[in-house]
Amino acid sequence: MAYKTIVEDSIDILVVGAGLGGTGAAWEARFWGQDKKIVIAEKANIDRSGAVAQGLYAINCYMGTRWGENNPEDHVRYARIDLMGLVREDLLFDMARHVDSTVHQFEEWGLPIMKNPETGRYLREGRWQIMIHGESYKPIVAEAAKKSADKVFNRICVTHLLMDESKENRVAGAVGFNVRTGDYHVFKSKAVICGAGGASNIFKPRSVGEGSGRTWYAPWSSASAYGLMIEAGAKMTQMENRIVLARFKDGYGPVGAYFLHLKTYTQNGMGEEYESKWFPDLQKMVGKEYLDPEVSHLTHRPIPTCLRNHALISEVNAGRGPIHMVTMQAFQDPHLEEVGWENFLGMTVGQAVLWAATDVDPKNENPELTTSEPYVMGSHATGSGAWCSGPEDVSPPEYFWGYNRMTTIEGLFGAGDAVGGTPHAFSSGSFTEGRLAAKAACKYIDDGKAEGIVVSDSQIGRRKKEIYKPLEHYKIYRNAIVAGDVNPHYINPKQGLDRLQKLMDEYCGGVTVSYMTNEKLLNIGLKKLRVMEEDLESLAAKDTHELLRAWELKHRHRAAECVTQHTLFRKETRWPGYYYRGDALKLDDKNWHVLTVSRRDPNTGEYTMEKAPCYHLVGDDE
């Protein structure tokens, strides 16, 4: 192929993926590295890329320490309860102690944050969330990143990290291709901050026709952060901890503001409260430490997200669906009605489209809720991602190897969904993590840790060949058939994605099996994933757009494999309502009060699994 090779040399800090984490990294890097060369490589257009492309109506992580509302350790406690005990408390504490400074900057940059007219403070939706008019959240943070970066490369799909050839396990940059021109881009860099986001579309979605684009996490969240890092041999953690969300049916409209601010509630098809009925049995599965409705009632301790899902799923399976969100009372108040609608228009327009199309006016009719297909990410009520170092003043030795948010690959840092063990960071926390990673990456370079990096032409050439293989493959075999997409020599990216989703759904606990799996199923799943990997060598792409889809599929496949390995390793059901191990239906603290850590050997493709200790810094009660 006649694609040009474009080399960007002598970069100090390369930001891969400029969503909330990446923009935070690029912005902050300029302060600590005023003479450093900072470059962004982004798959889409930085102004509207990532999970926040259409905006947000809330910032879900804000402490309010200036008004004495919460301390960082309160947030750690909350996230830990929600995640059934297992989080990286050092990383969470660190994010939480900085996040307010991020939000105060956002306000100064022009992000409209709503105020409580009585107190003058930010208007709270719940204890942790503040309400914003965030349609332009992404353009605003993009502006900040652009002001700091030397260069922004839009429409670059990063496919691989470059590795140093003089020192093992050290990063040296990244490569990818321009989705529009097709050109091959090589970024040689001393440090890389990976902010390429989480994963939708690994599991079969509920809608499989045109509506398969209406996922909860954006359809362009292609697991690239995971694909890139796993492939390079970074250790990953909590990859089994996929998330299932209870959302408005088909539109995936968020429910946070509805529950917390509008005070709507759920009921079953008979109009009854159903949740508490499932709690006694559930308590037997997970133990009283993790579910104690009485204590929750008295102390406002939250019931974990997964357990509330469990009640919803069980009620539907018992034949008493559908579950309704009772909106008819709240929506009689015109102000609350406005909040309810604007909440969607600001972050999930598709839900408004759906209600308009189906004549559902929540003032007159209670809309349906359902549970989503699973997603893999690390900043919402789940914490999948890379195993990263914490800050030196908080982390115990097992969690600290020199530089904050550095993965187990030297010079490779993470932010947002890319970092494991840090749920409930959300948009503001992801941006904050980017800032932390940027400061540490500058220090890494200033300490001389990136000296003497060698990248040979053969590494660059090898990757180039690999990247364009699907185009070549198409060209060679296209004419073996008359027309159409059925070809004995290749599959296209859509066909591959369908296969991945079907097998993950059926063997790894997707929606059609009510989130159930077991050792046998997982082993079959792994076998099918291995065979699929062989077929991925025969992927065909007819143009550069399909080449983008081809690499997204490869990243999704690699992440899916890691998810399956982790799910197999953890022999218990830690998060009922996210997934169930049918052969180990109970939570087993004796053996599994640990974080799971995996590493895929880049040379052999073999996985090594370990348990890492879970450190705590606060007790359960305030």
Add this chain to the structure above:
Amino acid sequence: MPTFVYMTRCDGCGHCVDICPSDIMHIDKTYRRAYNIEPNMCWECYSCVKACPQHAIDVRGYADFAPLGHSVRVDRDEEKGTIAWKIKFRNGTEKNFLSPITTKPWGQAIPKLAEVPAPSAEQRGSQLLYNEPKYIRLDEGGLHTLESNGLKMKKGVYY
């Protein structure tokens, strides 16, 4: 199909192509106008709709579950700093909403960090980020640490 483009309004300017996060707005080679090449990868995020100077792009809800006869239109005005929505139900009901999108003129309120005074060695050695500790509580208070908050990292009881 999620987004679609009205033939008579589109002039082929390419703004939608430039912005779509999913890379699915493309210019048709024959008509030289834009269209959605992969509706099942469209999030109905409205980025292209907001960016189109001709208001040529509209959304028709996903065929799997959305009946015909509705519309959700938008007008995003950077100068006024507002966004206006008009929702039309299948049954004819209409709802209108208007929200702010920014409180400042675009791009001016964000400082260039290359031009602020460089951090001192002390700042570099500390746990502080740019503008900290001031911006954490907007007072003289410092950063929270394990020590200041009386905390200790202890290995989990069950390990």
